[in-house]
Amino acid sequence: MKLSPLVNPGPTLSADELRRYSRQIVIPQFGLQGQESLKNAKVLCIGAGGLGSPTLMYCAAAGVGTIGIVDFDSVDESNLHRQILFGQSDIGNLKVEAARTKLIETNPYVQVNTYPVRLDASNALQIFAEYDLIIDATDNFATRYLINDAAVLLDKPYVWGSVNRFDGQAAIFWSAHGPCYRCVHPTPPAPESVQNCAEAGVLGVLCATVASMQVNEAIKAITGMGEVQVGQLIIYDALDAGYSKIEVQKNPQCPICSENPTQTSLLDDYELFCGSINEISAEALQSKIEKGEDFILIDVREIEEFEQSRIPGSKLIPKSFFLDLTVLTELPHDKEIILHCRSGIRSAQCLEVIQRNGFTNSRHLRGGILAWEKL
Numbered sequence: 001m002k003l004s005p006l007v008n009p010g011p012t013l014s015a016d017e018l019r020r021y022s023r024q025i026v027i028p029q030f031g032l033q034g035q036e037s038l039k040n041a042k043v044l045c046i047g048a049g050g051l052g053s054p055t056l057m058y059c060a061a062a063g064v065g066t067i068g069i070v071d072f073d074s075v076d077e078s079n080l081h082r083q084i085l086f087g088q089s090d091i092g093n094l095k096v097e098a099a100r101t102k103l104i105e106t107n108p109y110v111q112v113n114t115y116p117v118r119l120d121a122s123n124a125l126q127i128f129a130e131y132d133l134i135i136d137a138t139d140n141f142a143t144r145y146l147i148n149d150a151a152v153l154l155d156k157p158y159v160w161g162s163v164n165r166f167d168g169q170a171a172i173f174w175s176a177h178g179p180c181y182r183c184v185h186p187t188p189p190a191p192e193s194v195q196n197c198a199e200a201g202v203l204g205v206l207c208a209t210v211a212s213m214q215v216n217e218a219i220k221a222i223t224g225m226g227e228v229q230v231g232q233l234i235i236y237d238a239l240d241a242g243y244s245k246i247e248v249q250k251n252p253q254c255p256i257c258s259e260n261p262t263q264t265s266l267l268d269d270y271e272l273f274c275g276s277i278n279e280i281s282a283e284a285l286q287s288k289i290e291k292g293e294d295f296i297l298i299d300v301r302e303i304e305e306f307e308q309s310r311i312p313g314s315k316l317i318p319k320s321f322f323l324d325l326t327v328l329t330e331l332p333h334d335k336e337i338i339l340h341c342r343s344g345i346r347s348a349q350c351l352e353v354i355q356r357n358g359f360t361n362s363r364h365l366r367g368g369i370l371a372w373e374k375l
């Protein structure tokens, strides 16, 4: 789809900048105008991980004038095979800080804004409002739906990418010109069918392939160069080195981007929307604790386990009290109840007991305290 530039050319470039970008300014379709549009553009990248690393490096090197990075995580050794923004000396440091240092070293003419927060319904619209285009470099469905919804509500293009083992996909969702993510994926996949990078694995170099497809679409949208791939899923198979495209349509009944949307604001809880309604992730639990939300957290393990390690604020009620129903008198009816055990098996059994007895405002921690300790 041929579109006019998303961003108009901004202030003229200095002699140093003209030298720096001379190899792309010389391309006729790109030219000085394209470079000035990039300088004037504000791009937000959610996630500074496998997709975020090459995305951010190419955005900075190409001369995107303002780059925002949202990521609450720190650099871990297991990141380094694919998260090429970081090196050994960055381990343990906040990703956004390490990223900013590296990007400014790559190109001192770009401004880098950092957001060391978890993106959620309380902050997404405010952060997105400052930017022209959003790049999704995350690996979970809850964040994808959140990014999509915020991008649709603010009428901003959303460049999506996904990697899994040897398979890569990218797309630009832009409800003003074509489908949004919800048009293509109206409902999230069943949580038990979803594996993340840590579980499924990902070929490091594939991240660069997909990220470069994403940045390419972003640059084309910003400058108006070429055909922006709105309404297409771009698919890459690293094993046979083949690209293909699938056409995707706008859904006239889409809850958020159709003419008469049923959803006109963000959902309160995207984890809940994407997860089994009976489960909560360790990340979401941590976020609830940080926000001081009012709920009761119950550890259903045995006392010896509780004494060794526990989640702050949790209360011990071992599983046997659930099975003989003596727990029922201790539970509040007016508060959300979250149960956890070591890995999520005992807590699921206890949850079933209390839900059968009328405590329906209850969930259990997916992966138990083991998942919590990996945060």
Ligand SMILES: [Zn+2]
Residues within 6 Å of the ligand: 175, 179, 180, 181, 182, 183, 184, 251, 254, 255, 256, 257, 258
């Ligand atoms: Zn839609």
